[in-house]
Amino acid sequence: MYPKVNEVLYIQIDTGDEKEASHVYKSRISEIHDDFIYMEVPLQESTGRLKKLYMGDELSIYFLTEGGVKNFFNSYVLGFHEDVIRMVRIRKPDPEEITKIQRRSFLRVQAELEIAVSYKGGRRFLSNTEDVGGGGVSFYAESDQKLREGELLSCWLLVPYKNGSLEHVPFESEVVRVKKLPNTRSLIMLKFNSIVDMERQKLIRFCFERQFDFRNR
Template sequence: MYPKISDVLYISVDSGDEKETGIQYKSRIADIDEDSMLIEVPIQEGSGQLKKLFVGDELSIYFMTEGGVKNYFNSYVTGFKQDVIRMVRIRKPDPDSIGKIQRRSFLRVNGELEVAVKTDKQLRFLARTDDVGGGGISFYCDAEHQVAEGEKVSCWVVVPYKNASLEHVPFDGEIVRIKALENGRKIVMVKFTAIADMERQKLIKYCFERQLDFRR
């Protein structure tokens, strides 16, 4: 069953931060078009605090149907619209992808890709990704590279496909979490703050190809 205008959505944001992922927000569908849904700015349940979203944020969503059944799907933020109130535009899910079982972060897969990183402090280095998704990446970083949570980065990542072609995908991002490893290195988790939809689709295509490989 597909959600309708005025249906309430229950949303979790996959930012790479475990604390953030555990917070649930509510929103309402204001409009639906061919490719997207327009929703009200999500509100945190309990506190009533508005959630500021960014283009590329990955969302795990469910809505209720008759009998209290939860219907899950995944989406991501594609833009915004200012009308009487500010609304968030999210990718419309394929009806076949909506299910009764939660499938979190279906766009994220493990993969070692080359990524060039430039921080807002003009630090530049090459790294290898740990995982890749439609809303962000994480990469391994040597101890000598001083980066911090909240720092802005500009990057491009080399994306290989099964037909042997390569794409260079540029994006701007924000470091949301840094995990220290025992060997002194660290994993840096980045969410996209600016990426062209065409470039995001290149990453999603790579993720789907990887998912097919894993299933085989």
């Protein structure tokens, strides 16, 4: 069962920051089309602030049906439309993707991709990712690569596709969390601060290819 026009959506957003991902925002459906849904810019009720979204942001959404039943689906931001009010275009889920079971798995996939990192003082190093998504990535850092929360990084990813082609995806990012691991390494979790829409779409394409592979194993 699809939600209807004017129905309220309750939204959580994956930015790579666990605290941010716990916030619930409200929006209202403006239009429903064959492949996408237009909704209003989400609002956080506790603060009254509008939440700015970006192309490729990964969303976990639910809407209520009779008896207060929550219906969940995952989506992501496709674009925007300026009308009387600004509207956000999100992917319309397939009917079988709407479930009464909460699934907080965003469009983020485990993948060991090569990442080049440049940070303060012109220091650079190569590493491998732990996961990638439309909103950010996580990668491993050695003990001498001391990164801190809030630090800004310039990076590029080497992204392979099933057809054998390779893409370099550059982006600017912020460290949102540093997780110490049992060995000498740390897991560095990033959110994108600046990434060209075309580059973000390359990552989303990779994630869909990888998810398709996982489903067919």
